[in-house]
Each structure stands twice: as structure tokens, then as C-alpha cells.
Amino acid sequence: MSKQSAVICLDLGGSFIKLGVMNAQGELTLLDQQKIPATSWDEFTALVSRMIAQHHLHFTTSSPVAISTAGIVAPDSGEMFASNIPAFHQRSLAKELGAILQREVIVHNDADCFTLAEALAGAGKGHKVVFGAILGSGVGGGLVADGRIITGQNGLTGEWGHGPITLTEVEIDGVTRRLPRKACPCGQKGCLDSYGGARGLENLHQTLHDRTASSVEIIESWQQQEAQAQQTIQAWLQIVGQPLAYSINITGASRVAVGGGLASVAPLIAALDEVVQGCVLSRTAHRLVVPGEFAHHGGMMGAALLARDLTRRA
Ligand SMILES: [Zn+2]
Incomplete structure (x- = not known):
């Protein structure tokens, strides 16, 4: 599999962080799942960095990170409203995590991502x-x-x-x-x-x-x-x-x-x-x-499609 167009996918919920990879053919593979450190930003970012590092063979150093998350992303500032995940509530998740990971990071609401995946490649x-x-x-x-x-x-x-x-x-x-x-x-x-x-x-x-x-x-x-x-x-x-x-x-x-x-x-x-x-x-x-056809990983799938689209247009 070519790693050149791989997208690193993350799904952030109130209980878990899921990590996956989308390949050039648009196929998604789940790589890892860990309990989310929901209250600490430092523990949260350290775990995300570790998860990506552990599976680095699937990605290149320039692979973007596509995040599907619970909570609301403010369209202009990118500030999160995710009161059940205080680790990144009221933070500019894409910008701050991107600086730590040294990668392009896009963040979108999980229901929106699911809908996009279904519309482009699933039941819709x-x-x-x-x-x-x-x-x-x-x-x-x-x-x-x-x-x-x-x-x-x-x-x-x-x-x-x-x-x-x-x-x-x-x-x-x-x-x-x-x-x-x-x-x-x-x-x-x-x-x-x-x-x-x-x-x-x-x-x-x-x-x-x-x-x-x-x-x-x-x-x-x-x-x-x-x-x-x-x-x-x-x-x-x-x-x-x-x-x-x-x-x-x-x-x-x-x-x-x-x-x-x-x-x-x-x-x-x-x-x-x-x-x-x-x-x-x-x-x-x-x-x-x-x-939906992507009931389990639709969020990650949609976020990855979004990231791929933005990368192509950039
Ligand atoms: Zn209500």
C-alpha cells in the first residue's frame, strides 16, 4: 500500500480515542483504540502522539490528521465546545494539536463527518x-x-x-x-x-x-x-x-x-x-x-474524506 496519500484518522468520543488510516483507495482500517484521558490536555496530547508514533509505519511524516469528534467546532475560530471532554473543551484543537504533532490537522463534528461519509460513499x-x-x-x-x-x-x-x-x-x-x-x-x-x-x-x-x-x-x-x-x-x-x-x-x-x-x-x-x-x-x-453503511467508523471516514479534499484543493 502506498503511504503517500494515507490520512491519519482519529475519532474522539467521551469514552475512547480511536486511530485509523485511510488509504489511497478510500479504505479505512482501524489501528488502535484507547480510553480517552478526558480531563487533561497534556495526557490527551501525549496519548495521541504515542498512538500515532506506534503505528508510524502506516503513515508518512506529511500525512494529515483528520479528526471526527464529539462536540461543536466554532466555524471561524475552530474553538471546541465539548463540555463532556474537558481535555480540549474551549481549545482550538486543530491549531494546538497541529503544533504539537507537526502535521496538518482538521477537526469536524462527528455527526457531520458521518453524514458526509454516507453521502459520498455510503447509504446516501x-x-x-x-x-x-x-x-x-x-x-x-x-x-x-x-x-x-x-x-x-x-x-x-x-x-x-x-x-x-x-x-x-x-x-x-x-x-x-x-x-x-x-x-x-x-x-x-x-x-x-x-x-x-x-x-x-x-x-x-x-x-x-x-x-x-x-x-x-x-x-x-x-x-x-x-x-x-x-x-x-x-x-x-x-x-x-x-x-x-x-x-x-x-x-x-x-x-x-x-x-x-x-x-x-x-x-x-x-x-x-x-x-x-x-x-x-x-x-x-x-x-x-x-x-448508514458506516455506522461504526463513519465519523473517521468522513473526516478523512474532508481532509483529502482540502489537501487536494490546497
Ligand atoms: Zn435539549
Whole structure:
């Protein structure tokens, strides 16, 4: 493999640092995964330097570093807002890490990177507007049009998980149930995030049935036709489906690629697609909502494609 056009890929999350390499053919290989030193900048940069040094045979000295990260990157200053990773919260990650590594570093939000990877090479390939819907532990999103990430004010786009949007009533087996609009850490009340992701699904089950169960248990029970889990998923599909359909109406997306842990449950995403198809204004014959093809490493893949594009244009 030629190392000349290799891109060093990093995925930074609240728990782990993942290191990978993208080759000239656009293939991504995961090389290493370590627990992130989330509170110390010095420990964080030392670990990143060590991880890259340990795998130096895959790269050249001029290989750029493409980072997909949790948190928001300010479009002008590059300053990070990542309150759950204090190690680089409020730092200009690309600039400061680039100076330490002596390499070009680009940094982008992980949901945006995932959406770009899906739009260029995955489930959204061939579609002009692709919405990336992250259903992980929480709800996030990104938007790509004509092969480019749309970066909104303050670096925020596609955040369909926040805002007072959740339904307060759902129909379950013909019975109307009232749901409270819960307070969200973002400061608002009624965010989809409180019922929409894996933690949200657990909240919903607790609210409807006063029972504690993990998202995995709820989904397994749903697939085994267990009554309470069926009701929870019925409610979840309504709560998630409507704002997703609304997001499609607004963005004009012809494909929604779903990422995050819940994307791996194909029957759940198929059921979500059915609900969304019933709510959107512009009907199509093809599926709108599909699992992403790069659910595991889509962030790294998108960041690497972005870095490669910037290097070519430079
Ligand atoms: Zn919120």
C-alpha cells in the first residue's frame, strides 16, 4: 500500500480515542483504540502522539490528521465546545494539536463527518441532499448537500434532537397516553433527546410502564412481541418519526442515513421509515430512512474524506 496519500484518522468520543488510516483507495482500517484521558490536555496530547508514533509505519511524516469528534467546532475560530471532554473543551484543537504533532490537522463534528461519509460513499450515495440522523445514546444529526457539509451558525446544523418538539400525547393500541415534556441538559424542555436515543427509549419505557430496562432489553422484548415493549416502540416511532419527517420537509433530503447504536437494529429503522413515509409531504417510491453503511467508523471516514479534499484543493 502506498503511504503517500494515507490520512491519519482519529475519532474522539467521551469514552475512547480511536486511530485509523485511510488509504489511497478510500479504505479505512482501524489501528488502535484507547480510553480517552478526558480531563487533561497534556495526557490527551501525549496519548495521541504515542498512538500515532506506534503505528508510524502506516503513515508518512506529511500525512494529515483528520479528526471526527464529539462536540461543536466554532466555524471561524475552530474553538471546541465539548463540555463532556474537558481535555480540549474551549481549545482550538486543530491549531494546538497541529503544533504539537507537526502535521496538518482538521477537526469536524462527528455527526457531520458521518453524514458526509454516507453521502459520498455510503447509504446516501447519488442523493443531492442527505440528512444524517444519529440515534446513539442521544439524538444528533448532520446535513450534506451537493457533497458538502452544511455548517450553520455557531457550527450547528441538523440538531433535530433539541428544541421543544416532542409530542405530549401518543396513541398506543388505540389509547391516548400523555407524556411529560422533560427538562433537557441543553436548557430547554421537551427535546426529542429525552425520548429519542437509547437513553431516551429507556426513559420512555420507564415513563409509560414504570419499569427500568436497558435499550437492548426493550428492543429484544419488542422483537419477541412482549406487550409492554411493543407499546414503548409504538410510542417511540411516533415521537421520533414526526420530527424526522419534519426535518425531511425542511431540508429536502431524499435520503436519511441513520447512525449510532440504534441504527444496527434493521427492523426498527424499517418501522421508522414506514412512519416517516406517512408523515412527509413529498412521497417517494424508495426508502427514505435507512441504516448508514458506516455506522461504526463513519465519523473517521468522513473526516478523512474532508481532509483529502482540502489537501487536494490546497
Ligand atoms: Zn435539549
